[in-house]
Amino acid sequence: MLQALVRAIQLPDLRRRVLFTLGMLIVFRFIAHIPVPNINPDSLQQLRDALASNQLAQLLNIFAGGALQNFSVAAMGVYPYITATIIMQLLQPLIPALQELQKEGEQGRQRLTRYQVILTIPLAFLQAYGQTLTLERTINPTGDPFQSLFRSPFDLVNNFFPTFTILVSMVAGTMLLVWLGEQINERGIGQGISVIIFGGIVSGLPGLLVQGWQISSTGDVGTILGLIGFLVIGLLTIVGIVLIQEGQRRLPVQYAKRVRGNKVYGGQSSHIPLKVNMAGMIPLIFAQSIIIFPGIVASWFYREGEPGIGNAIAGFFYNTFNPTGVGGGFVYISLLFLLTVGFTYFYTMVLFQQQDIPDNLQRNGGFIPGIRPGKNTEIYLKRVLNRITLAGALFLGLIAVLPFITQSVTGLQLGLGSTALLIVVGVAVDTMRQLESQLIMRDYEGFLSR
Template structure:
């Protein structure tokens, strides 16, 4: 049956042809150039340091990032701005967190659920609430992120080893500390504003494009690092680097197939006669995506599993005695990819959390769409399935089966960097989360570009 086929290659305009045609059209060319201009401004902001930073801090920060998994994850979303400790050191991560919280609160708060159904006006209000929520979250993240990095660089509290010229302490050194936090929050809100401008005047989803630009800007450095490693390590290291790149390319192909994979559920609309006119009677389909949750479960899982190890690192002292230090050491080594058993426990937990969050977030998104009720209101039905509760149960069963493929794939993607490092002996700092973001944003942007081109072709046909 057609409904059981997973489609992974949707028809569309070839990518290169779409780009060339877009450049030839003046309005699309302006949109593309505007998007590139916003990305250039973002990269400029990413190199403006926060006030009160110590001149020798950046070298210390590089080594601290190498040993802090949470900071590495945040550095991805900041597009490398965290390693420069710039005003954009948090990237747009607080805004993403606020967005996720608002989505999770909609099924729990009836007022938000009703607001989401009010069309454009409801969307504007929801976006305003999301902006308000972003500011306190940004202050909390700025303080926690900076405090964690400060402790990683300067665990003894020696001012000569600090990231800053004066102590980072909100109680004893309020004004300089608050200035640093406010500058970081302002940088985040500026990036969010740039993303909104891309939404209105550019191409692609603005916030995602900002993250995409930050990750892509680091690729030349990664390739240079791979070349240096292969040159310095001899033939075996060169083979390892080549193997790493091959695995990365295969992973990208798999990501494209899974991101585009969908199961199409056939839908029939009943005929309705009003006067002398007949409405309905068409056939359509419901495209259920294999990976409806996108990259969010991977971010959730990585953030949560890293958190206990980060907290434990504040209390653990290697070589020290005492039950408290032993407990802290257990959490520090267990929730660490290079900890006990070569990180096996860490990888198993990361895999299971990713699979679990994929199912959870998919159910949340699917329930918000309310497809069975929408079909019933518009006279639609799935052939062989009764409308209402039976349709909801059928779609739930189908969604659970296809989500299993997406969840297992995301779980594999989550632990792929550790497996790749074990196989090739090489790690170039190109994480699976970064690859998934790049692939997802590239596909979404090209889809928007294609829709813009098709719309202009259709308008041109009507004016002939």
């Protein structure tokens, strides 16, 4: 593998792509440290303390590559673009015009990408306002100007221009990261948006190593054993992610012979690779975002110890949809697991419908041996896909609740969660595969063949 990597770097055009990708990641890390206007530096430590107890904020901080804890212009990362992508994918089966664009090839995909970018802008404004307002109320529930995140109040009504400037700078930071991702797609290696997220997560590894060293230096036997257990669970998780991400069921396909003039076409055999986890990490993001949202909204109204039916209702939602809430931990974890499994099946079916495999086979004269083309092929493929997706769905559900299991077993809570591991391993494998395809085109051995 190392020899293949060295050989890849020796190729001028491939070396250019690798260096360009690294350059874009350096630019991203630079942007992640540019603060938004009007920020109060003295409140940043309070912000970091608040992130440690807010699950949704931690998830957003992962996608922002740690920029949220610095409240930089890239504090939202590429999450609004991911949301826009998910919305567009969900709308395609419902809107015939979008379906037609999907079938138009590269030109249609470019138009869909343009629509996603346009949709990202209003979503980014909404997320910037909601995210900032939530964090402001979290660290400054009393409205004390000396505890505020900003030097002047965050208020669109009474303090419009400074507040609007903050929102515009955050939206501009997100769109700049999306542009960097597109440049990586065109001139670099890997899927641009995923590489940006990957770079942000990896940038936090030195801090994680320092945290682990500090834990091990305490000399406490129980703590050291817990750290070893954490590392073992992490390694097993990485192995499981690779196996599930690469696992697939190959269905044989036979193409009928067709005679055109003096030439015979078709007659060859192939296969359909149905992946065990076709949905990737999207169901996990869906489930975590949805289950945490009620607790965050309830936190705006809940005041511990205050009487009143409204405060009691807010307290119920706050504790139930909070992994650390009173009596809500088991309910939260159970709902998170079930939602992840359900969204995995839902999103897999959405992707399957978009690919339109049965119709494509029939148009090209292909068929699965023993299965009639058309509707019967569709029923057969769905049945097979439902069976193999069960393993992927259960695995994603386990990944979702693994941080809580790990904390219970080891007694430790470190910064790198299973969602981050899923992203890092998935992006690394995909990038290696792209490098391998570049090497194969030049008759060199790739990574995965060793």
